Amino acid sequence: MREPKTYARNYEIPEEELTYSGSVSCPGCGATLSMRYALKALGSNTIVVIPACCWSIIAGPFPYSSLTVPIFHTAFETAGAVSSGISAALDVLGKKDTTVLAWAGDGGTFDIGLQALSGAVERNEDFIYVCYDNEAYMNTGIQRSSATPWMAWTTTTPVRHPKEEPKKDIVAIMAAHRIPYAATATVAYPDDMIAKFRKAKSIRGAKFIHILSPCPPGWKSEASDSIKLTRLAVQSKVFPLYEIEHGEKVTINVWPKDGGVPVSEYLRLQGRFRHLSEDAIAAIQAEVDRNWERLLKKAEMSMP
């Protein structure tokens, strides 16, 4: 094997591949790429728990799997409970170095699985819970969830009646449980995501990682724009990258370059926001700015 050049690299990413080609995810799927990064960070000594979500399908039809590590498929509302059980079983077996990774969509986290998740993290069970958030029930045909942003189009919130409720702040809910580690991550920042998975693996107790995961069919965006979109989400402060330790210590990990970009740059690449009026975009900008200010204050308060 030839020695690759390294001087121009933008990221240092582990070489080992623990996901297979041939999965049935849509072209440009952010959830598939997120899993690839997560397993690169966590390594092969990992057990994945998947409730009903896109990944139930992406993981492969029986008898095939798109991962090299074991997967436990489970019911929609049970990721928190099943992961607790597997974690306890590993404890009994003395296998303390195996990572349990719950891998759920926004439906299974924000809505249907919230009770089991809340119970598990309240007990501070030892596992990493990932919500790969594509902001609707994409697998069943793009129905709105409580993760869908305000004014977005879905099949159940058509253009004439777009979603009237704001997106639920799931990281705040998790932080309110005072868990050791909660963080946001996204596919345009692979080094940041991998660092967060490594950090989560090093901590005993409940860890929560919220991944913004672009969905070209559901967001009505170009498959080739998936990375660009999430980069714009971070740069426009729609989805800031930060972490919260023990519910209190807030650290912003990626700062928008040169003060960031307007939200319109992020919104205009997505068909689900095409109907937005100038007023609606201004309202979203105001909300994003307010949230960013609040995050900045929390981060400032966390400074020693």
Added chain:
Amino acid sequence: MKKETEAKVVTFTSEAEMPMMPASVASTLYNKTGSWRYMRPLYANQTPPCNAACPAGEDIVMYLQLTAQGRYAEAWQTIVRENPFPGVCGRVCPHPCESECNREHLGGAIAIHCQERFLADYAAAHELDLPAVDAPPREERVAVVGAGPAGLSCAYHLRRMGYQVTVFEAKEQPGGMMRLIPEYRLPRKVLEREIGAIVALGVEMKTGVRLGVDLSWEDLQDYAAVFLAVGQSISRELGVPGEDAAGVLHGIEFLAQVKRGQKVGLGQKVAVIGGGNTAMDAARTARRLGAEVTILYRRSRAEMPAIDEEVNETLDEGVKIEFLCAPVAVLTENGRVRGLRLTRMELGAPDASGRRRPVPVAGSEYELEFDTVIPALGQVADLSFLRAEVQTERGRIITDERTATACPPVFAGGDAVTAFGTVTAAVGSGKRAALAIDCFLRGIERPFPDLAHNVQAAPRRRDPTVVRFENLNTAYFEEEPRPQERQLPAAERVTSFAEVNQGYGEEVALNEARRCFSCGTCNECDNCLIFCPDVAVLRGDSDDEPFVFNYDYCKGCGICVSECPRHAIVFEEEVKFTKT
């Protein structure tokens, strides 16, 4: 589960063969998702704008990549594959490559000429030799007439192709116009080294042999092909009364005398007439000899053909430039220059060159006192030796795009054909002629429509589309400033012929090479590999193919295409199957 590398399709023929629980027994590799694709990513190696703009077709991005890795010797070898004069061109080329550089939009164009010079100086300091001729020897002998940059470049490339080459030079030393470039811009040892290296490859050099005087056309019959690169050696006349007076000294003769170390009878007040590089060279040389120098130019600063940096350096050294004036007479006293009668000019309608034509302002004549006048109005070719079969037009030899003249075994190039007046253009012209002569001698028909892509003696696989700034993904680039070359202070410069521009050192060269966007050319940043959701980008096993697409599984999402910072990947439609 052990990681699978082969696609395996599982077929259960009875319930008994199935696992007790619904557990997977194979990987999704069975599922060739490549069949979904209707667009295909492709590593294209598109053309960087610097490469397209280089008159000698240098593979700039490639040598910057090698420099960025600290592989300086290989970087230098990459240049000399195209141009045997990196030390000369790094110093005197007007670098059209930098004018096209996409980095201009984010901190300033890459200082390509300084990089070229750095590598040439590195090669000189480490006494690196030109790569030895490895082509099988060829029987045919080729004569090159003129040992300027075009002739030497042609001789060099033909020699590398295995031909027996003899260069005939009228002057006592090879180098042509390069030899007249003043010491403070091009130290003699730089030129000597690069010419010496060409001769060392086995090019026969016969100096002091002038075609038509010491050498007849019949003597050239012994050669299978002839390349005429005679340049332009006759100074243009002022065409005003009094120009034969003592104290009128033509630019190139003046420069040649100074370079030879001859005593030049230069007065205190010197006028240089013209706005080209020879005028600048003459003015700055006269300044160094202690004179008070004024350049007289008939148009304005914007129309000056001299390199802009060169004009600035000239002004810095205390040379005055008077624009929009032209001499109408050389004023004499006892056969010696005592001054010039000038007329004011104004700019009229654009002429054939696109520049506004200067026209005299009636009644605006005035006189200035000078004791020396140096006209530097450009040169014309001496074509008196030519035979009628080789056609000429307005003082230039006519050739086709393959550099062939109307008289088949005779090819021509350099300033006698193009009158571009730069070393790099002459080098490119010589290389093109070498390739054309090679094709002619082998009986191969080959068109040469575009200098940048077809003059390559050793081309790498490349798409001719030029990458522009808007094709790049600038999320991966920061604004970074262009470094400044070290330069002697102006006050110190005018006291000697020491080299003005000092280049820069290794650390700056390394950083500057890394600042290059590497437009259209993969430098293994790994983005395509990292951002592929489907693990369909694999590492390749050669420098030509650092990555390969696994088209069995690539779904054609195009993320790699849009996240490639340098547009080295293109997106193409898959072949459509149509009913016949």
